[in-house]
Amino acid sequence: MQKFTQLNGLVAPLDRANVDTDLIIPKQFLKSIKRTGFGPNLFDELRYLDEGFPGQDVTNRPLNQDFVLNKPRYQNSEVLLSRANFGCGSSREHAPWALVDYGFRAIIAPSFADIFFNNAPKNGLLLIQLDDAIIDRLFNEVEATEGYRLLVDLPAQTVTTPSGEVLSFEMDQFRKHCLIEGLDDIGLTLKDAADIKAYEEARAKVTPWIFA
Amino acid sequence: MAQTLYDKLWDAHLVKQRDDGTALIYIDRHLLHEVTSPQAFEGLRLAGRKPWRISANLATPDHNVPTTVKERAQGVSGIEDETSRIQVQTLDDNCEEFGITEFKINDPRQGIVHVVGPEQGATLPGMTLVCGDSHTATHGAFAALAHGVGTSEVEHVLATQCLIQRKMKNLLIQVDGKLQKGVTAKDIVLAVIGEIGTAGGTGYAMEFAGSAIADLSMEGRMTICNMAIEAGARVGLVGCDQTTIDYVEGRPFAPKGKDWDMAVEWWKTLHSDADAKFDKVVKLDAAAIEPQVSWGTSPEMVGSVNSLVPDPAKAGDENLRKSWESALKYMGLKANQAITDIKLDRVFIGSCTNSRIEDLRAAAEVAKGRKVSPTLMQALVVPGSGLVKKQAEDEGLDKIFIEAGFEWREPGCSMCLAMNADKLGQGEHCASTSNRNFEGRQGYGGRTHLVSPAMAAAAAIAGHFVDVREWS
Ligand code: SF4
Numbered sequence: 001m002q003k004f005t006q007l008n009g010l011v012a013p014l015d016r017a018n019v020d021t022d023l024i025i026p027k028q029f030l031k032s033i034k035r036t037g038f039g040p041n042l043f044d045e046l047r048y049l050d051e052g053f054p055g056q057d058v059t060n061r062p063l064n065q066d067f068v069l070n071k072p073r074y075q076n077s078e079v080l081l082s083r084a085n086f087g088c089g090s091s092r093e094h095a096p097w098a099l100v101d102y103g104f105r106a107i108i109a110p111s112f113a114d115i116f117f118n119n120a121p122k123n124g125l126l127l128i129q130l131d132d133a134i135i136d137r138l139f140n141e142v143e144a145t146e147g148y149r150l151l152v153d154l155p156a157q158t159v160t161t162p163s164g165e166v167l168s169f170e171m172d173q174f175r176k177h178c179l180i181e182g183l184d185d186i187g188l189t190l191k192d193a194a195d196i197k198a199y200e201e202a203r204a205k206v207t208p209w210i211f212a
Numbered sequence: 213m214a215q216t217l218y219d220k221l222w223d224a225h226l227v228k229q230r231d232d233g234t235a236l237i238y239i240d241r242h243l244l245h246e247v248t249s250p251q252a253f254e255g256l257r258l259a260g261r262k263p264w265r266i267s268a269n270l271a272t273p274d275h276n277v278p279t280t281v282k283e284r285a286q287g288v289s290g291i292e293d294e295t296s297r298i299q300v301q302t303l304d305d306n307c308e309e310f311g312i313t314e315f316k317i318n319d320p321r322q323g324i325v326h327v328v329g330p331e332q333g334a335t336l337p338g339m340t341l342v343c344g345d346s347h348t349a350t351h352g353a354f355a356a357l358a359h360g361v362g363t364s365e366v367e368h369v370l371a372t373q374c375l376i377q378r379k380m381k382n383l384l385i386q387v388d389g390k391l392q393k394g395v396t397a398k399d400i401v402l403a404v405i406g407e408i409g410t411a412g413g414t415g416y417a418m419e420f421a422g423s424a425i426a427d428l429s430m431e432g433r434m435t436i437c438n439m440a441i442e443a444g445a446r447v448g449l450v451g452c453d454q455t456t457i458d459y460v461e462g463r464p465f466a467p468k469g470k471d472w473d474m475a476v477e478w479w480k481t482l483h484s485d486a487d488a489k490f491d492k493v494v495k496l497d498a499a500a501i502e503p504q505v506s507w508g509t510s511p512e513m514v515g516s517v518n519s520l521v522p523d524p525a526k527a528g529d530e531n532l533r534k535s536w537e538s539a540l541k542y543m544g545l546k547a548n549q550a551i552t553d554i555k556l557d558r559v560f561i562g563s564c565t566n567s568r569i570e571d572l573r574a575a576a577e578v579a580k581g582r583k584v585s586p587t588l589m590q591a592l593v594v595p596g597s598g599l600v601k602k603q604a605e606d607e608g609l610d611k612i613f614i615e616a617g618f619e620w621r622e623p624g625c626s627m628c629l630a631m632n633a634d635k636l637g638q639g640e641h642c643a644s645t646s647n648r649n650f651e652g653r654q655g656y657g658g659r660t661h662l663v664s665p666a667m668a669a670a671a672a673i674a675g676h677f678v679d680v681r682e683w684s
Contacts, residue, residue: 026652
C-alpha cells in the first residue's frame, strides 16, 4: 500500500450528494479479477457519452465535456471535493481502487458512507471530513480559482488552502498510523494469533456448534 | 447493566480491545461469491497465507450467473460473456484450491448468497457473519451481527477469522401496529428509508422492533434488514424469538441434538433488554404505511403509490432541490405527476430483498388468472435459490406466472444489478423488487422503481403502478 504523509494536490469539485458506488464504478467493470486498471472507467457513466464495456480501449470514446473531470483545468487532480454521504451503496472495493487508479489520493466531503469509509484507507486513499459550511466555501474557492491546490498534511491532520488558512480534521489514530506507514493490517492482526486461538478455545465450550 | 442486542453480540465476539479504540472481533461465518473474492484469494496466495478456519467459509456464485435454462445447461462453460465466465470459474478454482465448500452454478443449493445462507442454516442466531457484499445486513434478521465488507476485509477474515472494528452506536426503529392488507415488509423498510434518509443510519447498528416486526415471518424480517444498508446502516437487526428458532430448526447447517438445546437456550437471550438504552429511536405506525414506490435515483426518494412525484421548487434547501431536479431528469418524470401514471417497460421480481418463497407466493396471488399487460416488454421472475425455485414449482407457482405471461428463470442476482444478460435498455422504466434505484444500476440509462412483490406483479398486469390494496 502506498504511504500517505503530505500532499499538495490539485482539487477537482464534484458537486453532488450521495455519490454512490455504482456511479463511481459501474458494475460491468466489477468482472475483473484484478485490483488495478479501473481508473479509465472511474465515473464511467458521467465521463463518457456512450456505454462502456470492460476491456475496451477508452481513447476513442466520446467524452461528456460538461463533466468536471473532463475539463482541462482539472486534469491530474489528486484531491476530490464532494458532498454528503460519499461512497454510499455497495461494499465493492473497486470504488476506492478506481479512485486511486485514476490518481486521487484524498477525498474531502462532509460525510462518507460506512463501508466505503472502511475500504478507502486500506488502499492508501485518505478521507477527510469537514463541516458543511467549510465545504461550501471550498467549492466556491475551487470554482473561482484555476489551479486551486490544497496542502494535505496527515501527521498534522490539517488541510491548508492557497490563502494560508489551516483547517483541521479528525482522524482515527489506527487508520492514521496504517496510512502513514503503509501497513497491511493482516500482518498486524496475525501478531495477535495467540489471542485469537485462546478466544476460539474458550468459545468452543460455550458455542460448540460454531466450531463443529 | 441493560444491553442492546448489538451490545450482546459485540461482547460475545470480542477477542481483544486495543488501546487505540479499535477492537478485534471474531467472525463465525464467512460467505463468499465470485465478484468480491478473487482479489482476496490472490492476496492470500501472494502473501503465502492459508485460510484460518476453512469450515467457517461457504461460497456460491450469484452476481453474474446467467438465468436462462439454455445458458445454464452447460454449467460454467455455457456462460457466454467471457469476463463473467472467468469470474465464476475463478471462484470454483479458488474454493477447490483452499478446500472451501461451494454450491456451484448448477448445484440445486446455489443461489443468491443472502438467500442461501439462511436457507441452509449457515446463518444462525448469535453469529457474527460477513460477506463481501453490502446486503449482508440481511442476516441480521436472525439476531446475528452481520454486515458487508470490502475485498481487503474478505482477505483479512480469510487469513485471521477476525476483523478490526470500532463499535457502532445503537439505533432503534420501533414499528408498532398492524399492517393493512396488501402492505408488506418491503413497504415498511421503504417507508423507514423515506423517513430517515439514505444516511440516517450511518454509524449505527439499526435494530427493528415492535409488534409489526414481531408479526413478520423470517422472510419479511430478512427483507427489512436487507435494506438497512440503504438507510446507511451496515447492520440491521431483529431480536430472536420463536419465529426465528422455528425457521432454523432442522436446516442442514443448524446444530443438532445436545448442541441444539444448548443453542436455543442462548438464542432466547438474544434480544435487547427492556430498559436498554439506544442512542436514537425512530417510531413508525404500521397501520399508516401505504404501498411504497420509489420515484428517484436514491432509495430515500420514495413515497406512497397514491402520491405525486415531488416538485423540486418545494424542496427545503438548495442541495435537495438540485438532487431532486437531477433525479427527475434522469428518471424522465415531471414534478407533480401521479405515481400511478408512470408507464412501465419491464418488471423484475427477484433479488436478495424479495426472491424468497413468501415473496413469490405474494406475487403469484396477484398474478393468478390475470395477464401481463401487452404494453410491457418483459416481466421476469427470478427465484433466489435453486431450492426456492423447486419449492415454488412444487406449489405450482411457476405455472401461474407462465400462464400470466411472466418469464420463469434460474436463480441468481439477475436484473438487480444487471451483471449478466438481464438488463434494462436506455430510458426504460422498471418496477423492481430489488433494493437500489441508482442511476444505471439495472442497465445503462435504465430507470428503476422499487416496490414490493405484490406491487410489482400488479404493475406488470396494469402496465403502470396501481395500489394493490384495491385488488385484494
Ligand atoms: S441480489 Fe442484488 S443486491 Fe442482492 S446480492 Fe445480488 S446484486 Fe447484490
